[in-house]
Amino acid sequence: MDKKRTVVLLLLALFVLGVLAACAGPTPQVVEKEKIVEKQVVVTATPAPVTAGENIGKVFILGAFRGEEETAFNQVIAAFEEQNPDIDVIYSGTAEFETLITVRVEAGDPPDIAAFPQPGAVAKLAREGQLVPLWDDAIAVYDANYQPGWKDLASVDGVPYGMFHRVNAKGWIWYNKPAFESAGYKVPTTWDELMALTEEMKGSGIAPWCEGIASGAATGWKITDWVENVMLRVHPVDVYDKWVAHEIKFNSPEVKKAWGIVADILTDPDAVYGGTQTIALTDFKEPPKWLFEDPPKCWLHMQGSFVTNFFPADVQADLDNQVGVFMMPPIDESLPFTLEVGGDQYVVFKGKDRPEVRKFIEFLGTPDSVKPWAEQGGSLFPHVNQDLNWYPTKLERTMAEAMTKAAAARFDGSDMMASELNLAFWKGATDWISGNRTLDEALADIDASMQ
Missing domain, CATH: 3.40.190.10 (Periplasmic binding protein-like II)
Structure with a gap:
């Protein structure tokens, strides 16, 4: 075989291999996404899909509060877990909440529950069909433990989505x-x-x-x-x-x-x-x-x-x-x-309303969820059936009492x-x-x- 023919055959072989590689598509790679933690950007591999039943008995919550507030909220979680020992609630707080929740929702990986301080974000997600409207038992909790204005405030286009817990006025x-x-x-x-x-x-x-x-x-x-x-x-x-x-x-x-x-x-x-x-x-x-x-x-x-x-x-x-x-x-x-108020609304994402998730949302609407945090001082709650003596100062008791008497509430x-x-x-x-x-x-x- 002469040299010219050899070169032609080699070029032809390389061309065929190139075509086959192009048809086969790119070599499979691990898809990566950005996970925002505090003010650092950490690149992590996308987790493998959760198999059916893997999260049964667990509730994952994402929120913006950290430090002493997170410590106090963990006391609320402990009170819930004492009543429900078969359920494990995990809260994650981040200073980059707005960014991280957006990334996770767009990636199809939202938490079970998010604690939103921004009412506009809740309305947007609700209208996009990303959230679960409150169910009958949760609405009954609202009706029993809040003035009517709070359920109205947690509603988007007349449908309640969020359960209020800690608030300010x-x-x-x-x-x-x-x-x-x-x-x-x-x-x-x-x-x-x-x-x-x-x-x-x-x-x-x-x-x-x-x-x-x-x-x-x-x-x-x-x-x-x-x-x-x-x-x-x-x-x-x-x-x-x-x-x-x-x-x-x-x-x-x-x-x-x-x-x-x-x-x-x-x-x-x-x-x-x-x-x-x-x-x-x-x-x-x-x-x-x-x-x-x-x-x-x-x-x-x-x-x-x-x-x-x-x-x-x-x-x-x-x-x-x-x-x-x-x-x-x-x-x-x-x-x-x-x-005129502000506060955290706890909402459930679509497809995440498992029985244990619903239980925790309903618990947040009861006085039992108020006591552990109120006793720490520095926070107020609108639940009408709370015991004002849980607050450590008279000043807080005065403000909490006024909040429970408000017939209506509106955001800033x-x-x-x-x-x-x-x-x-x-x-x-x-x-x-x-x-x-x-x-x-x-x-x-x-x-x-x-x-």
């Missing part, structure tokens, strides 16, 4: 208890009484209110809390819902009415420590400390239940004796008491708005309180963000 008004009582002031129970108290305090030489809204890129959210809480006290919840959806505009009479009531306090230079011009420049964590200076710089401060973290250390160590609190009083007293409005509207709300509120825009101009700017 906004609209609390805080004060220096010894100084307040020494001055002879009384806790107001109506808006008129609150405004009368504000006028009385002006004559004390100490400003009635202290306020600061600076929060970096999020500056302005503090005023949105004021507006949202007043909206819930002057309008029915359906008006609030339409406003959040921007079906009612910011420059509408409804919103202007609420904002005007807020302005009665925040734009009165004699009502706010340092005057209105300091509000946008003051970090929101500073005013809570001013309540406890000697003498106080101000008498009252409106903030959510997390504000105790910003009190001086000696005050935090003696909350019951040093701190007083009451809920922002009603304005239109014909309306039901409605709380700005958090529920479209992102561009939320950002415009923050900016418009800041421009208004800074004096850079009139109220009408600021409201028009906010509405323009949705055009």
Whole structure:
């Protein structure tokens, strides 16, 4: 065989092998995915499919809370497992919850249960058909242990999906208890009484209110809390819902009415420590400390239940004796008491509603699930049949009692708005309180963000 023929045959053989390799497709490889843990990205091989029955008796939960909160939640799990020794519940907390839950859902590998702090994410997954609606026994637990507003809040398009457990509320008004009582002031129970108290305090030489809204890129959210809480006290919840959806505009009479009531306090230079011009420049964590200076710089401060973290250390160590609190009083007293809240919703993913998973969801709706966490302090629960004595401080008992009496609840409005509207709300509120825009101009700017 001559050299030329040999070369031709070799080339032909290589060509045939190449075609066969192409037809056969790529060599099988292990598919990899990203698993987000804390702030590190770890690449792991995709686990082999779980065989039928492998997870029977186990419940896997993914959530965002860690540290002391995770420790407290594990006490809740221990209480459940004591009642159900044949079930093993495993909780995993991660700072990258939003990313990881998205990755796992898209990969077809969701946990049994996820604890969502974001209501918008629950609504999105429910509408995509990724979640299991609550079943009859779970709904019965809701009806027995919560005010009706909580089940409504956990519903998407009228269908309940989430079971609320730990929650928080906004609209609390805080004060220096010894100084307040020494001055002879009384806790107001109506808006008129609150405004009368504000006028009385002006004559004390100490400003009635202290306020600061600076929060970096999020500056302005503090005023949105004021507006949202007043909206819930002057309008029915359906008006609030339409406003959040921007079906009612910011420059509408409804919103202007609420904002005007807020302005009665925040734009009165004699009502706010340092005057209105300091509000946008003051970090929101500073005013809570001013309540406890000697003498106080101000008498009252409106903030959510997390504000105790910003009190001086000696005050935090003696909350019951040093701190007083009451809920922002009603304005239109014909309306039901409605709380502005946040909290964790526990939802079940499609195909994961095994009997043991259902049992745990139902357990979260009972007072038995409240006791282990409430006893640790620092968290509140809306269950109407809980024993308030489980909370270690009188302050927590006062707040928990108020939460159990709320006829309705709504999420933070700005958090529920479209992102561009939320950002415009923050900016418009800041421009208004800074004096850079009139109220009408600021409201028009906010509405323009949705055009």
